[in-house]
Amino acid sequence: MSNLATHTSYDPPLVDGNPSFHDITEWVSVHNERKAKPYWWAGFSIAAMLTIMLVTCFLYLFWNGIGVWGNNNPVGWAWDIVNFVFWVGIGHAGTLISAVLFLFRQEWRTAINRSAEAMTIFAVICALIFPAFHIGRQWMAYYLFPIPGQMGMWPNFRSPLLWDVFAVGTYFTTSLIFWYTGLIPDIATLRDRAKLGSLRQKVMAFLSLGWSGSMKNWLHYEKAYTIFAALSTPLVLSVHSVVSFDFAVSQLPGWHTTIFPPYFVAGAIFSGFAMVATLLVPLRKLYNLENIITIRHIEKMNIIILVTGSMVGFAYMMEFFVAWYSGVQYEIYAFVNRAFGQYWWAYWTMFTCNVVTPQLFWFKKLRTSMTATFVLSIFVNIGMWFERFVITVTSLHRDFLPSSWDYYSPTIIDILTFIGSFGLFFFLFFIFMRHLPVIAVAEVKMILPQADPHFYEDHAGDGHHTHESAPTVKPSHS
């Protein structure tokens, strides 16, 4: 944060429009304080209805059992694990932005970290409900945790599925606490702007914990923030590695590969950044935040999508090479079957959306175009869902014994549940964008040029810099 002032003179400004500190507060807070616009009510209502559909689907499943899904033998893992990995993966971009880019002193992250972290938390919630219901006897969910029971048994810590419980549980807890820590000063801003005695003032006063902006507090706060970033960085890499262990530690051809952990992490960041773009391209427009989330921010995200997309494409080809090079007929069959078997359409959808279309971001015109960014980000979302589908289903539906082979297709409940999980995700995001600052206000103020005391030395030290007298050319450029 303050000790990370690395923005150099040849970089373009981080925030456009040369705003004062007060402008930043105003631009962001006003959306939490005014009445909701019709588009918000429309989006919120649709999302709420889809959430009700999700709840209904799960109640139906709870009553009837897993048989309402299309899972069969041998495809015992299907859309539930596909959706789980899909949603967990989306979460990774938020942590990457909040933690990894922080450690790498990427100050442009301040414009997007708040909403990306919120996205992480909501995506992980959507992810967790799928395995929670797939366990079958949901009332026995406590078996997942090392809790003493009447049988005296404990979970098997050699199982990758249990590692997953710990990994995703820790990930969710850490993301939530990190997000809340970042929110404290901004909630205090909303508290101080609220009318005295109003409900918002009371709620915000409670949530801000009495934050006063004391420098003694900022000192510990910044340290805590840095430690959170340092803890989250290995954590985010570990979470999707552990998720990939669910597959890689098994003996199944197509799953039992050492490339899985890095390949899953790259794919997770890829899909997560696509979802950030899907959310922020409309949000910056609706909330008039184009000066904070500038085209340069979108372009940087698109470059990350391009890089990670190419990594994923490399992994796809490497898998084929290793299968061929191993000389194992089962391994070779698993991959030939992926691309040319019954699920060829899923494989080539995945390949097109993840490897081919993101390459369009090589063109500066496309990666600085909002329409192109939005459309291509949707393609990535689709492609990354199909990636998990291809991995899960193609390896399972061709078992070792041809007599067990079967074809998997989802039921209507599968489909409605998956659509409903998008409803829950957007339901939570709509509540967030309405009631909490979507931009990290204090952090954006910190990267303004006038936040640095040295800024005033370059200006004849008048010490009375105001917005009106601010130079149009930033001092760092002079």
Added chain:
Amino acid sequence: MAAAVKTAPPLRFTGVVAEFANPKTLTDAAKQVREAGFKKWDCYTPFPIHGLDKAMGLKPSPLGYIVFVGGLTGLCLALLMMWWMNSYDYPVSISNKPLFSVWPVIPVLFECTVLFSVFTNIGTMLALNNLPKPYNPLFNVSEFARVTDDKFFIYIESDDEKYDDHKTESFLKSIGAVQVETVPEYE
């Protein structure tokens, strides 16, 4: 919080709060307040300011060391838990694998280390900062509401040995304060 409209006279004044125009004047003033020998004082800003901690003479935060101990505790507890549950209290032989081995416990060891570090981090940070702090006399000063927006303040407590109503006020004005207010405390 905007100041409440108080009809009763204040019980006492807990100190003076001075407003400064920008991070530069605040940092310069902080240096002078420190050199004047005040002990019970603090700066209030909308965001952390580069170099202000040094100007105030604040020591670096000890948080890192405490979190390290917290993480180490998580690591040891996780190791003990997994060994005790799977190889001592209720050993189950699975494919005749060893009952305890380092490799399969690594993921959970790591996650528990992170989880304990995170809880230690947030808990210690709040404790060091005296948060949650439901009451703060500074919130009685209406101008102070803009500390979370765009204003910069120095607050000197009346409990400070060097404190003297008028001298401290004029001292703060002499070091560049735009405005100086006394901080009232009500019943």
